[in-house]
Amino acid sequence: AQSVAQPEDQVNVAEGNPLTVKCTYSVSGNPYLFWYVQYPNRGLQFLLKYITGDNLVKGSYGFEAEFNKSQTSFHLKKPSALVSDSALYFCAVNGNNAGNMLTFGGGTRLMVKP
Amino acid sequence: EAQVTQNPRYLITVTGKKLTVTCSQNMNHEYMSWYRQDPGLGLRQIYYSMNVEVTDKGDVPEGYKVSRKEKRNFPLILESPSPNQTSLYFCASKRRMDSYEQYFGPGTRLTVT
Numbered sequence: 001a002q003s004v005a006q007p008e009d010q011v012n013v014a015e016g017n018p019l020t021v022k023c024t025y026s027v028s029g030n031p032y033l034f035w036y037v038q039y040p041n042r043g044l045q046f047l048l049k050y051i052t053g054d055n056l057v058k059g060s061y062g063f064e065a066e067f068n069k070s071q072t073s074f075h076l077k078k079p080s081a082l083v084s085d086s087a088l089y090f091c092a093v094n095g096n097n098a099g100n101m102l103t104f105g106g107g108t109r110l111m112v113k114p
Numbered sequence: 115e116a117q118v119t120q121n122p123r124y125l126i127t128v129t130g131k132k133l134t135v136t137c138s139q140n141m142n143h144e145y146m147s148w149y150r151q152d153p154g155l156g157l158r159q160i161y162y163s164m165n166v167e168v169t170d171k172g173d174v175p176e177g178y179k180v181s182r183k184e185k186r187n188f189p190l191i192l193e194s195p196s197p198n199q200t201s202l203y204f205c206a207s208k209r210r211m212d213s214y215e216q217y218f219g220p221g222t223r224l225t226v227t
Contacts, residue, residue, distance in 0.1 A: 004156070009154075032214060034214070036218075041220075041221075042220060042221075043118070043218035043219050043220045043221050044157070044204065044206075044216075044218040045218070046215050046216070046217075049214055049215065090156055090157065092156075092157075094214075101159065101173070102159065102216070104149075104158070105156050106154045106155055106156045107154075107156055
C-alpha cells in the first residue's frame with residue numbers, strides 16, 4: 001500500500017525567510033508526487049508535480065520541490081516566504097502501478113508571520 | 115471559467131435522513147472523484163468514476179453511494195447518514211484517469227447529529 005507522511009502539523013516562519021514543508025512517501029514502483037495548497041474555505045489548488053526528469057520541480061507562486069529517491073522525500077520549498085503563503089499544504093503520491101489512487105498526507109499548516 | 119462546483123456548501127442534518135451532495139464540472143473531464151477530509155488524516159478517496167456509468171470504490175466507500183449518468187455530474191449519496199460521516203467533502207475531476215492534475219471543488223461541510 002502506498003502512504004505519505006508529513007511529519008510536521010505546523011511550520012512557522014518569518015516573512016522573507018526560506019521555508020520548507022517536509023514530505024516522505026512509500027510506494028511500489030516509481031512515484032508520481034504532488035503538492036496542493038488549501039486556503040481557508042477553499043478547495044485544494046494544484047501547486048506542482050514530479051513525474052520524471054529533473055529532481056527539482058518548479059511550481060506556482062514561487063514554490064519548488066525536490067525529489068530525492070534515496071530518501072523517498074519530496075520536500076516543498078520557497079526561498080522567501082510571504083504572509084499570503086499561510087495555508088494548509090498537502091503532499092500526495094500516486095504509484096505508477098497503483099491505478100489512479102492518489103494518497104494524501106495529513107497536511108501541514110504553514111504560518112508566515114510578518 | 116473552468117471549475118468544479120458543489121452544492122450545498124454547508125449542511126447540517128440528522129442521523130438517518132438521506133441526503134445528496136451534487137458535483138458538477140464544466141471541463142468535459144472523464145474522471146471524477148469524491149474525497150473526505152478529516153483533521154490529521156488528509157484527504158481520503160471515497161469513490162471515483164472513470165467515465166459515464168463507470169464507478170469504483172476508493173479507500174473509504176462504506177456508507178456512501180455515487181452515480182455517473184452524465185459526464186458533468188457526479189453526485190454523492192448518503193442513504194442513512196451517521197455522525198461518523200461528519201466531515202468536509204471534496205469533489206474533484208481530471209481529464210482522464212491517467213491525467214495527473216486534479217481540479218477540486220470548494221468543499222461541502224457536512225454535520226450529522
